[in-house]
Amino acid sequence: MSLILDLYPVRWALVLLLLAAATAFGLLIDSYVSLTSQAMLYVLVVEIVSYRLGRLEAAVCAVGAVAALNFFFVPPRWTFAVDQREHLIALVVMLFVAFMTSRLAAGLQREARAARLSEGRARQLQELAMRLSAAAAMHEVRTIGQAALQAAFGTGAILTFADEGNSVPEAAQGICLPLGEQGRVFGMAVIPAAAAQEQEGLEHGRTLAALLAQALWRLELDEAVLAARSEAQRHELLNTFLASISHDLRTPLATILGASSSLQTQRDRLSPELQSRMLGSIATEARYLTVLTENTLQLARLSDPVVELHRDWESVEEIVGAVLARVRPQDSGRRIRSVIPAGLPLLRVDPVLLGQLLINLLDNALKYAEGSIEIQALYGPGRIDLCVSDCGPGIPVALRESVFRPYSRSDRSGQRGAGLGLAVCRAIAMAHGGILVVEGREGGGCRFRLSLPVELQQPLEESS
Template sequence: MTSQQLKRTGFALTIWAIAWAAMTLLEHKLDLANLAMLLVLASALSSLWLAGWASMLVSSGAVLAFNWFFVPPKFTFTVDIYQNALLLLALLLVNWIIAGLVIRQRRLTEAARNLADQEVRLRQWGDTLRDASDPAAHAAALRIALQEATGTPVAVSVLRSIDEQTEKTAALLLGETTDEQRSGLSLCVREGNAMGPGSGRYEQLADVYLPLRGRQVTLGAALITGLGGHANGLQLRPHLQALCDQMGGALQRSLITAQEQQAREQAQLQAVRNALLAAISHDYRTPLATIMGAASSILEQGDRMEADQRRRLAAGIVEESERLARLTDNTLQLARLDAPAVTLRCDWESTEELVGAVLRRIRRRPDGSRLQVWVEPNIPLLWCDALLVSQLLDNLLDNGLKYSPADTLVELHAKYDSEFLVLTVSDRGPGIATSWQEKVFEVFQRGEIAPSTSNSHVDRGAGVGLAVCRAIARAHHGELQLRARGEGGCLFECRLPIAGGGPPLPTAQVPEVQT
């Protein structure tokens, strides 16, 4: 007997002791009927703490004791008056009725408590699975929940892939099982139906098998050992199946999400392949033809050419090679930035150093002298991937130099504006038609030149550079936009957040740069 049961029995015996003491003291002051009321009251109160069978047994003994001590003739079980016999019979029946009602109420209370526990268990289990990125990792939690609900050993089998449904063994098995039980789990998964006593299938089994059901698919099974002989086995089955179905639904959602992610990655990979093929088929041919023509001319006729002619052909080879290299870098970088969970190699960088490195590369070009740069002093260090930001500036400046007249300037400004580094590249070229000012940032979209200009003969690029620039800006949680410019040409504005969640912002103490 547990301490709780001992305490409840102690309360009941105390009530009976008080009742008998009261009846003994009031024997000569109250008639027999009123003394019987004390007996009924004691029986009703004690039944609240005693078990049902114990309450009925104690009540029967109390009636016999009442007859022995209080009903004339005393100290005998003989009853002389019929009224006394009726009183004793009524006492016995009332005590039994009270005990029966208490037993019924206890059962109803226990059933309500079990329903509340089941509801709480289902809600908590649903919350656990809703926030789970990998529901299969919670198979142990499902096993514990089933064991708590039944009090019997449980084993859980979980598939990690929908394709494994036809396999003979599950990918994950928790709990001790025999060969026969493992075969039962595998059969339950394949058929997708409960098995065992009360299920209508394989009733001769001693254990119960419950499927982890999703929508039109079964992704595992649970083995409840000995549930067929459990006192509340039939009442528990719907609750246990609900727990298993929640797990099955979560597993299916997780697997579908993984398949969708894999499909997106495959689609992105295919898009990269298509982009590379498009770049090769449309944009690699012209520079390759130029390189091959110039190289073959130097090889076959180099001895008969003048030095200036050979120099022009060599410069053409270098220029077209740089164009190919830039197109390749942009295409590969765009593919990398479009990949999920891309990781940038960020560090604290000085804006002056970033701009200075780009300026040195541009100055080596024949038209590099047209570039004018202004960097605002005391700009805080930028948390960024230096190679990507340099590539962004290279592409914007290359576009400006390519599309603007040879006698005009291309300007690069860098300034600090409310926790953002603002980089603007402006030119006085033909501009971009209004209808193309957003499409121009899409891959392989070559914007239409504004109709009011006369530079429509300019060779347009591959349509990758600006797409890469916007992808780089957004990878740094910034934005790149094309702004209207009243005096003609284009003005690209890139806003990059200075801080990336790192240490306190350092400040680069640099002088104003203007070239």
């Protein structure tokens, strides 16, 4: 309805229609009412036009109403002459009342329009603040901000960011509002000059620009916090590595150097048995250094927040089989038993990393526990759990979380280790979107449970 009333010819046609309707109704009830009641009909028409249309239409309607009343109803009828002073005064008073009514109604309409506009702007600012609080990237802020500016000021509003190399088009005419302060300006918002002529509109544009600047500042601070946290983690890892290198690397290197030097300089004086033990020590310490180096490099790689995995569709049976084949030389007593049900869905994982995780868990079980060791696969809704269980002394509840921290290990076992294996295992699990926890086991011992997500969209089997 408001769109139709915005058309210029329609507005004047409505004025004429209302005056004609009042005149027709007045003629219809002429014999039943007085001149004063007929004048009230025209006053009602003037009020309607004043509230629904503009001030110009209301003024013209007031003059037309007085003229129609004089022509059709004031004696002598069908002329614009007035034969009595009372009637002339009534017409003048009616014209004055009509003008005052139209002015008051126009003011009321203007205030109502301003109130609706203020309410709409307040609602827009509230919705914009809520949407910007959930934005996680600059392009999201740009999309939200551009839509808000165009909703408030029309399609002529433009949002540009300095960091994206954008510039304001030469054809853009309007008022430029900076996004930020002098110390840090992220860009600018350009709103049409016509839309910002009123003070309230300009203030609304400045508030929109301030909200956008706050959202961009928040994103920049979040990135800085993440970068600082990542850098702090790298420094912490480096410091702990340097702190442990004095023992975890010096001892095996000293053993290798001493044994190799003895074999090189005094080989003729050493018995075959002693030479064999020295060569075994060299091989053992070299294997220990290899595992320590691989775990250290893998932990440093997985500490990178943007690490890329070489994922592929793999079956649990094949991964566990490859892991058991590599661990068998250390399992001379055949303590490891696998329970892998058939028909498990495929996992989209990095097979090398997942294999290293299981090998670390089985090595720990062989080193710290006695008795049988079981590796088991359990299929649940949306996940597969790989569990490595042993019958060892177990891990106290208070220490179950600390064992996953780098270079953190218990001294109760007397076994040598740098405390990197379980930290690497958890990092691998997190990189795959899974979790790794340690639990108590009935009858003693502990169970390391790795939960990996299963993708619903499984690959199609190749036809033979």
